[in-house]
Amino acid sequence: MDSILFATLVGAAVGALGTGLGAVIVFFIRIRGKRLSAVLMGLSAGIMLSVVLFDMLPESVESAGWPLALIWFLVGAAVLFLVNRFLPHHDVAAPEGERLVQELKQKRLVRSGLLLAVGIAVHNLPEGLALGSGLVSASGFGIGLAVLLFIHNIPEGMGLAVPLKLGGVKYSRIFLTAVLAALPMAAGALAGALVGNISPIVLGGSVAFGGGAMLCLTFSELLPQAAGLSKEWPTWAGLAAGAVGGGILVAFL
Template sequence: MPDYLLYALLAGLFTWGLTAVGAASVFFARAPSRKLLDLMLGFAAGVMLAASVFSLLLPGMEMAKAQGQVPWVPAVVGFLLGGGLLRLMDRLLPHLHLDFPQETAEGLPTTWRRTTLLILAITLHNLPEGLAVGVAFGAWALDPTGAATLGGAVALAIGIGLQNLPEGLAVAFPLRREGVSAGLAFFYGQLSALVEPLGALLGAALVAQVAPLLPYFMAFAAGAMVFVVVEELIPESQLEGYGDLATFGLMLGFSVMMALDVALG
């Protein structure tokens, strides 16, 4: 296995592992307050926004410029395609956002249980994160311009891992409230992020096949993540009237990810 594929897999396993750690809190702690949950959701949104900009879009535009392309063209095209694909998946895959009533389930009509729909929503959320990690490591290994760095890819994995830690908690406890046992809540909480190492491998492998399209792939991953932030994380963080706290969490998450990327990248 090439080094960049191995690194992408290890990074995906790292982000999944932190989700599992967060989900394991269901065994030891009481359910977090809604204030804390909204702060966590805001933090996750901020990390993903900063990662999209500093780890994917900006290096992708530098790469496109070094290749003699118009820098903003791959960024715009890839970004819109990434968001468009997530919108298509969002429209077709049956799922239910956390703390939303059953009748607000999205996707094709189904008789699936509420618990299944909740898990599918988080899985849909985690897939672009795994793809982004894989694309970042693939870009580091295959970009001849040097715009993508190993430090930037590591920073992206760390940032996504940090926001996955509270995310595992935010998945497991709502499932527990739905009547699921602690063991199953943990299992489903970590299972929702199992797509991340798979997505990381897929992203790195795709990049290897079409290296000249790296700027498009990086923007594509950014667009998919931003779609998740705007479609899911921000609305969910504003449900219970703690919008100011959620906004502070977003700014904190953005700052942490920005600092990581600048320090390591």
């Protein structure tokens, strides 16, 4: 029982501290003007792209194989697409005054940040399963995995914090959102510790589902909003920086 409690607490700490730290880093970035906003949105999209393509997708293929990973990846993208489609949308091009247009843009940014938090939460569940299983196993690889997951969660916290900050959300609420997105890792760690060995197919399918949802969100929300802020080089510079930086981080992990 002590080992199960320990695994659950480690899962909660790794998720909340890693994602929360990523959000806090964004708090110290001063955002002035549309160009910097476009860079940060592009950076957020680039980070998410690198995490999905260089980490989540290969991990799911290794665990579940190409056919199942691809199926669950597409299912995740389809679910996010449907959720996104049926949520209330705001027409930011409505000619009803600059102030109203700005308010609608902020609402869409907040919506994107919250959807991204949901995608991260889905992704954190299978990571928690693997962590909990590792912490109670005799191999002792759980502590090392906890450190890697902590570092891995930092860019995810940054990615979800950027649109929320640009949307005018209070720092306390951004931090709370980041922490809540990390809670499924604690639930996963508890389940992993209770069950012990988790089927690689289950883990791979879960990771693929979360990856598909996050990739769909990146292309349907983050990139279009970044391009809307600035169609010039800042958006693509941020995208490239996020993709390269995220790819380097994934490579070292």
